[in-house]
Amino acid sequence: MVKVDLSGAKSFFIGNGPDYSAAAAAHKVLAERTGAGADFLGWPALPAKIRETELDRIIAAADKIRSRSAALVVIGIGGSYLGAKGAIEFLKPDSGAGDTRVFFAGNGVNPDSLYDVINQLGSCDFDVNVISKSGTTLEPAVSFRIFRDLLNAKYGSKANDHIFATTDAKKGVLKSLAEANGWESFVVPDDVGGRYSVFSAVGLLPMAVAGIDVKKLIDCAVEEFKSLDERNESNPAWQYAAARQNLYAGGKKVELLACFDPKFRWMAEWWKQLYGESEGKDNIGIFPASVEFTADLHSMGQYIQEGERILMETVVRFDECLSALEVPYENSDADGLNYLAGRDLGEIGRVIENAVIEAHISGGVPCMTLTVKKRNEEGLASLICFFELACGISGYMSGVNPFNQPGVEAYKKNMFRMLGKPGAV
Ligand code: PA5
Numbered sequence: 001m002v003k004v005d006l007s008g009a010k011s012f013f014i015g016n017g018p019d020y021s022a023a024a025a026a027h028k029v030l031a032e033r034t035g036a037g038a039d040f041l042g043w044p045a046l047p048a049k050i051r052e053t054e055l056d057r058i059i060a061a062a063d064k065i066r067s068r069s070a071a072l073v074v075i076g077i078g079g080s081y082l083g084a085k086g087a088i089e090f091l092k093p094d095s096g097a098g099d100t101r102v103f104f105a106g107n108g109v110n111p112d113s114l115y116d117v118i119n120q121l122g123s124c125d126f127d128v129n130v131i132s133k134s135g136t137t138l139e140p141a142v143s144f145r146i147f148r149d150l151l152n153a154k155y156g157s158k159a160n161d162h163i164f165a166t167t168d169a170k171k172g173v174l175k176s177l178a179e180a181n182g183w184e185s186f187v188v189p190d191d192v193g194g195r196y197s198v199f200s201a202v203g204l205l206p207m208a209v210a211g212i213d214v215k216k217l218i219d220c221a222v223e224e225f226k227s228l229d230e231r232n233e234s235n236p237a238w239q240y241a242a243a244r245q246n247l248y249a250g251g252k253k254v255e256l257l258a259c260f261d262p263k264f265r266w267m268a269e270w271w272k273q274l275y276g277e278s279e280g281k282d283n284i285g286i287f288p289a290s291v292e293f294t295a296d297l298h299s300m301g302q303y304i305q306e307g308e309r310i311l312m313e314t315v316v317r318f319d320e321c322l323s324a325l326e327v328p329y330e331n332s333d334a335d336g337l338n339y340l341a342g343r344d345l346g347e348i349g350r351v352i353e354n355a356v357i358e359a360h361i362s363g364g365v366p367c368m369t370l371t372v373k374k375r376n377e378e379g380l381a382s383l384i385c386f387f388e389l390a391c392g393i394s395g396y397m398s399g400v401n402p403f404n405q406p407g408v409e410a411y412k413k414n415m416f417r418m419l420g421k422p423g424a425v
Contacts, residue, residue: 001227002386004239008357008367009312014250018242019397020233026396027231027238030389035396037403042191043388046199047221054186055218058201061164061184062208066100069162070124072209073117073147075106075140076131076202078273079194080166083384084206086270087198090263090380091212102210105147106130106140114143118150129164129209131202133188135172138415166201193403195274196388213377220381228389237386240368241394244312247366248286248398252312256304256365257290259316260353263375265292271387278395278402285398286312294352305363313360317353317371318379321346 006018029035031044042049050058065072074081081104088102103117128151130144151159165178166186178185186201188194197203199221208214228237244255255275257268268290279285291300304311327348329341340348357367370386372379395402416424 001224002236002382003371004236004243005369005371006239006243008361008369009243009247011361012250012252012312012366013243013246015246018239018246020238020242022245022397023235023238023242023393024231026241026393027235029396030392031229036401040191040193040196040403041392042189043193043196043199044225046189046192046196047218047225049189050199050201050204051218051222054201055204055215058186058204059208059214061186062205062214065127065164065209066211068125069100069127071101071103071121071126072206073103073105073121073126073128074131074206075128075143075147076104076166077107077137077139078277079197080131080133080137080140080188080202081107082195082266082270082273083198083203086267087203087207087212087217087380088210089266090375091207091210091377092263099211100209102206106143109139109142114146121150127162127164129166129205130174131166131188132172132174133168133194133197133202135167135174135177138412141173164205166205193405195270195277196403198270198384217377217381220378221385224381224385225389228385236370237390237393240314240370240386241390241397243368244286244314245394245397247312251310252286252366253310254287254289254312256311256313257288257316258293258296258313260293260349261316261318261321261375262292262295264316265290267380267383268292274387274391275394277405277408278391279398279400281400281404281407284400293356297356304360304365309364311365313357313365313367315353315357315367315369316383317369318375319371319373321349322375 030041033041074084085104103120105114105117128144128147130140132140148159148163151162155162160181160183163181163183164186165174165183166188167174167178169187169190186205188197188200188202192200199218204214207217228235233239257271259268272288272290275286275288280287304313325345327337327340327343327345329338357369361367372382392402
């Protein structure tokens with residue numbers, strides 16, 4: 001489980017501090033499915049369900065792709081790609097020469113980015129996993145048409161065997177196309193929204209192709225959601241949700257998710273979508289932002305320390321690094337670093353983390369820390385389950401429906417009108 005430390009936020013809390021009775025009430029509404037968006041509460045049961053249903057087929061499909069192709073192109077946007085991208089970057093499974101590479105496309109319409117993927121594919125064998133719950137999202141649909149052309153040109157009548165579709169069980173253009181062409185298909189469950197779908201085939205197929213032990217990940221997630229069902233103040237999801245809502249009420253409008261491990265960068269992107277799309281509505285909501293330390297201390301550090309005092313900071317920490325590297329001793333000590341000689345970089349990093357947290361608190365930034373043991377499958381499952389549950393609780397505490405995204409339609413309406421889609425006004 002994630003360990004939450006609120007000591008660095010304590011002096012900033014307003015009123016009586018985090019409202020755990022509100023967190024308890026929000027958790028109850030979520031668990032009993034009595035609140036807004038209750039039709040999209042299938043995600044806490046998703047790991048257990050996927051283990052019983054599609055997991056073996058996902059692993060078999062991944063094995064097939066890994067055995068025959070140098071690359072998998074994953075086409076999707078938002079919740080249909082960020083979880084897999086985040087997990088793959090986070091775990092970075094050892095990719096030896098000849099291992100299947102995973103590329104992401106369709107998360108925009110920039111031709112240069114698409115060309116970049118196409119160029120990297122070169123003449124190698126590849127498969128495509130197109131992911132869209134609605135099956136109608138323009139950006140992935142356009143990319144998919146381009147990659148279908150490439151597959152047809154390369155594999156001719158065998159092209160359909162290289163396409164894997166992850167979409168709605170019953171409806172949508174992608175579902176119809178998959179059925180008509182005989183593509184192997186996986187399901188985005190009806191009761192799971194895109195940004196909560198990482199433990200479905202949406203996240204798991206790309207992860208498995210990248211070499212992640214998805215069985216282990218899912219086993220850990222099943223246990224994690226069980227532990228997070230605890231209904232008292234020691235529930236870390238309650239602590240985080242209640243603390244951030246209290247800080248928000250006290251004027252801390254922006255939450256900076258910080259991590260000292262650059263491999264967390266894409267998980268932070270996943271987190272931003274999860275929280276931004278879930279909470280930013282009805283003209284309220286904490287703005288989720290992220291920083292990567294120590295690099296960003298030399299770019300954003302000034303603002304964090306002395307800019308407008310609207311920030312709260314959440315630092316993701318790991319008890320252990322995966323590797324050890326010592327600072328070497330040098331006789332001359334010309335660079336004056338012998339005071340660090342023999343010390344492990346991981347240990348030095350943890351000292352720096354403490355120094356940064358102390359500085360930010362003294363500069364007026366409340367700081368919460370979230371700690372897991374290691375950057376491995378277990379740590380990843382802990383973080384995902386924790387963030388998902390805390391997000392649902394936090395959203396309900398603030399009075400919004402954390403499971404819809406009505407605001408996303410505004411740009412689409414203009415886009416379709418301006419692009420001349422038939423029927424668009
Ligand atoms: O969380 C969400 O529902 C969204 O971010 C979607 O994942 C995103 O818009 C992509 O939608 P779709 O999977 O329908 O193409």
